[in-house]
Amino acid sequence: MNIYGDRGNVLAIERRATAHGFVPRIVEVNPGDPLPETIDLIVGGGGQDSGQGRVAADLALRADQFRALADDGVPMLMICGLYQLFGHRFVTHTGEELAGIGVLDVETRGGSERMIGNIVLDTAEFGEIIGYENHSGNTTLGPGSTPLGRVVQGAGNNPNDGVEGARSSNVIGSYLHGSLLPKNPALSDFLIGEAARRRYGSFEPRAELNETVRRARESAKRRPR
Amino acid sequence: MRDVISALVGKSVRQVARLRGGGSALPGLVVEKMDPGFLGRVLGRLPYGVVAVSGTNGKTTTTKMIVEMLEAEGLRVFTNRTGSNFSRGVVAAAVAEGSLRGRLDADIAVLELDEAHAMFFIDRVPPRFTLLLNVLRDQLDRFGEIDTTAKLLQRIADATTEGLVVNREDRLIRTIGDLTRERTAAVDVREFGLSADLLATFPSDDDFHAGSVSAVAGGVAVADADVTLIELGDHEAVFRVEGSDYRTPLKLEGLYNTFNAAAALAVVRQILVAGPLPGREARVTVTPDTAEIVAALAQVRPAFGRGEQLELDGQPLELVLVKNPAGFRLGLASFAADGVAAMIAINDQYADGRDMSWLWDVDFTSLQSGGVDTVSGTRAWDMALRLEHDEVPVAAVEENLGRALAEFRARTMGQPRRIYCTYTAMLELRRALAEVTDVEDIW
Numbered sequence: 001m002n003i004y005g006d007r008g009n010v011l012a013i014e015r016r017a018t019a020h021g022f023v024p025r026i027v028e029v030n031p032g033d034p035l036p037e038t039i040d041l042i043v044g045g046g047g048q049d050s051g052q053g054r055v056a057a058d059l060a061l062r063a064d065q066f067r068a069l070a071d072d073g074v075p076m077l078m079i080c081g082l083y084q085l086f087g088h089r090f091v092t093h094t095g096e097e098l099a100g101i102g103v104l105d106v107e108t109r110g111g112s113e114r115m116i117g118n119i120v121l122d123t124a125e126f127g128e129i130i131g132y133e134n135h136s137g138n139t140t141l142g143p144g145s146t147p148l149g150r151v152v153q154g155a156g157n158n159p160n161d162g163v164e165g166a167r168s169s170n171v172i173g174s175y176l177h178g179s180l181l182p183k184n185p186a187l188s189d190f191l192i193g194e195a196a197r198r199r200y201g202s203f204e205p206r207a208e209l210n211e212t213v214r215r216a217r218e219s220a221k222r223r224p225r
Numbered sequence: 226m227r228d229v230i231s232a233l234v235g236k237s238v239r240q241v242a243r244l245r246g247g248g249s250a251l252p253g254l255v256v257e258k259m260d261p262g263f264l265g266r267v268l269g270r271l272p273y274g275v276v277a278v279s280g281t282n283g284k285t286t287t288t289k290m291i292v293e294m295l296e297a298e299g300l301r302v303f304t305n306r307t308g309s310n311f312s313r314g315v316v317a318a319a320v321a322e323g324s325l326r327g328r329l330d331a332d333i334a335v336l337e338l339d340e341a342h343a344m345f346f347i348d349r350v351p352p353r354f355t356l357l358l359n360v361l362r363d364q365l366d367r368f369g370e371i372d373t374t375a376k377l378l379q380r381i382a383d384a385t386t387e388g389l390v391v392n393r394e395d396r397l398i399r400t401i402g403d404l405t406r407e408r409t410a411a412v413d414v415r416e417f418g419l420s421a422d423l424l425a426t427f428p429s430d431d432d433f434h435a436g437s438v439s440a441v442a443g444g445v446a447v448a449d450a451d452v453t454l455i456e457l458g459d460h461e462a463v464f465r466v467e468g469s470d471y472r473t474p475l476k477l478e479g480l481y482n483t484f485n486a487a488a489a490l491a492v493v494r495q496i497l498v499a500g501p502l503p504g505r506e507a508r509v510t511v512t513p514d515t516a517e518i519v520a521a522l523a524q525v526r527p528a529f530g531r532g533e534q535l536e537l538d539g540q541p542l543e544l545v546l547v548k549n550p551a552g553f554r555l556g557l558a559s560f561a562a563d564g565v566a567a568m569i570a571i572n573d574q575y576a577d578g579r580d581m582s583w584l585w586d587v588d589f590t591s592l593q594s595g596g597v598d599t600v601s602g603t604r605a606w607d608m609a610l611r612l613e614h615d616e617v618p619v620a621a622v623e624e625n626l627g628r629a630l631a632e633f634r635a636r637t638m639g640q641p642r643r644i645y646c647t648y649t650a651m652l653e654l655r656r657a658l659a660e661v662t663d664v665e666d667i668w
Contacts, residue, residue: 008585011614117579132580177582182610212613212622216606219624220581223573223603 004134006045006079008179013043016181016188019207022196031058035065039074040195042066046080046135046177056085056098063101070103075170075194077187079180083166083173084108084137093136104173105144106166108137111158117225119154119176121164126186128152130220131176133164139175141166148174154225170194183217185209228266228328256316264316265349272505273300273333273496275350279343279381280358280398281374282552283485286477286528287358288337290489295333297521298497299509303331332507333496343377347384353502355385356492358485360397361549371397379404385412388495390488393418393450394427415495417487418450420465423457426480427555452491454484464490464519471519476526478534479545479559481552486522493518537634537662543643546651548578550586556645557587562595566637569612570626570650571602577647581607589615596620598637601629602650626653634661 010026017024027036031054047055059066059082066086070076076086083104084090090098093110100107114136121129129149138158141147147157148165156164157175165174172187174180181188189205196203256263268275278288292302303319319329338346360374375397382389382401391402393416402414419427455470456463462483463472477483494513501507527533535542543560547553573579581604589612596618600609605624612619620636623629633642646654658664 004580005582005585008582008611008614011585015614132582134580177580179582179585182585182614183607210613212606212610215622216610219604219606223579225579 004046004080004132004177005179006043006177009043009045009077009079009181012179012181012185012188013041013191016185016207017192020189020192020196020203021206022192031055035062039069040199041191042069042074042076042078044076044078044082044086046082052081052085052090053098055081056090056100059085059101060099066101067103070169070171073170073194073198075191075198076103076172077181077191078104078171078173079177080135080175083175084139086171086173087139087166088142090137103171104166104168105142106139106157106173107142108139111136111138113159115155115159115175117154118220118223119156119164120152120221121149121154121156121176122152123149126184126190128217128221129176129180129184129187130217131174131178131180131183132220133175134177135175137175139166144168145173148172178220183213183220185213228263261349264319264346267319267329268303268334268350271303271329271331271334272501272507274353274387274502276333276335276354276356276492276496277338277343277347277352277381277385278335278356278358278492279338279378280356280392281361282548283358283481284337284339286482287356287485287489288335289528290477290486290522290525291335291356291492293525294489294493294518294521295335295496297524298493298511298518300332300511301330301508303329303334305336332501332509338381343381347381351384351386352381353386354388354390354492354496354499355381356390356488357382357392357398357401358488359392359395361551375401383408387411388413388415388492388499390415390417390451390491390495392416392488394424413495413499415451415491417452417484417491418454419484419487420453420455423454426457426558427484450487450491451494452487454487457483462486466490466494466515469515471515473519473523475523478527478543480555482527486525490515490518490522535658535662535664537642537658538638540639541641542658542662543641544651544654545643545645547645547647550583553584553587553645557589557591560643562591564641565595566633566640566642567592567595567597568599568601568629568633568642568644568646569597569608570629570644570646570654571600571604571608572647572650572653573602573604574649576649584608584611587611589617592617599623599629599633601626601633602647605629626650627657630654630657 014024014026029035078086085100086103087100087106087108088102089100090108093112116134119131119133123129133154140158145166145168147163148167151162151164193203278284288304292304295302357378360371379401382405389405389412392398402416405412406414453465454462455465460475462475463470464487477486497511497513500510533544545556547556573581593616597612598620600619600622605622609619609622621632623632655664
């Protein structure tokens, strides 16, 4: 699924990994496609509610594979629609239930209100995360997942909890489109670093923050909701 | 008497608002509050009725085409020219152009309706004819989902009394046409479309990343649309209407405008065939002649910012409005990048949409060889970051539009120029440009 520039996350990983000295290979997996034999990192996006059913059915067939990869420490970033489907279930606002694959200990209920706007998070591990959220699903976390961050500006997982996203070991789910990774290289570095450590046993970061990223973060943070 | 009072109050507010340099919609707001029936009564008297143009993209230019084609046929047309496409803007325009007795000196109203605010309008004035252009993916931050926007357009179609023209190549819009046919025989549903050869040139959001183009109606043979665009050239197009091909030069810029010209042709044909409403006395009746309508289309210039050509320092300057990934992509494909200095101005004001995520869905690699001279606007750095990821060289980033334009001008003296910009950036740039060159009044 790709809506709202989620593809930018893939591009950011590709560029950032290259800057760290790797030669990344990107494989696109559509419903029905086999998963590649070697997987270092998985990035997933969001979609229209109407398209989510098709992806959910495909995901159900691969659930064991994804759970095994997650248990093995493969870093994953799942945005919006796939964040929801990586949880236990997504109950739409009409009451229809889509089963998730339970990699993240979260569940989501469709709401009537859309949470839309520029958003700023505070996180212990990645510093300030800046993005754009757009979702009507309300997600709540079980004890098996920790939030990605505390909401400084915006709504986050739901209007009440004051937190955004979910993380279970190296799997991260989030409602931040934005696109998330180009403006938050700390998150890219975490994903790339975990992938490198899993494959090579170590990670020597080489890429640095550049001025464009710093300025893009600053201006996005200043913008109204 | 009520009309007189409303018109009088509206005109007074307009005077005051103008003196204060204020918004064009204020008189509309006041009259609406005082007399909610004003709009319906004033527009309800027009002999040819009301034409609504809606969809996510291309409304302004398409409305302009319809208006100018009808005017060429001798009709007096009332329209919302200021780009204020909310219904208060329409009331304001009715106040400004109407007589003190609240009568409009017009045969027909052709109105651009914003998808959301259209609801308010159609509750008061059911359109006699409606044109639905497309559901593209911009403004998702306002409406959330494409499906939601489609539902709003469906309601405009449901309110339409006599004729509906839909885009055959847009899945959601085509469905609205099909549902209307099933619902009632009273509404004449027509389509505009593309020849099979041209489908690949206009990717829909559905196949944006699929790399393939979906077949029309799942491969089932489709009857000819009322107007089909069958050939595209440099400022030239061929339209097929009732089995005859009409080749014409065009002053319009960009591929979408040419496709929307097919939409405008279909609507104008439908209006002229239908003629004035029964029992209404019309000043003119027109015998529709497709060749004549196409000739009028050839004279239509782009609306402001829609591929508008200005002249600056003896060189052409093009303004290209970009609002969504499909539009930006077509903008990049419509104009050759070579030999033209480029600037990109991205604002995220409310009218632009706050969400800039869509920039990541545009492929900018066609700008790699020539680079981009200047990036500007409130989200200049987001744009610069996007270009960096596509390895497009950028000479300067300056958030302030006025300064950016001055520096861009100084650095690119003697070259043709092009500026890709979002809506509010366009408005600001036009104001700045009006001080240094001729800029047509906003259409």
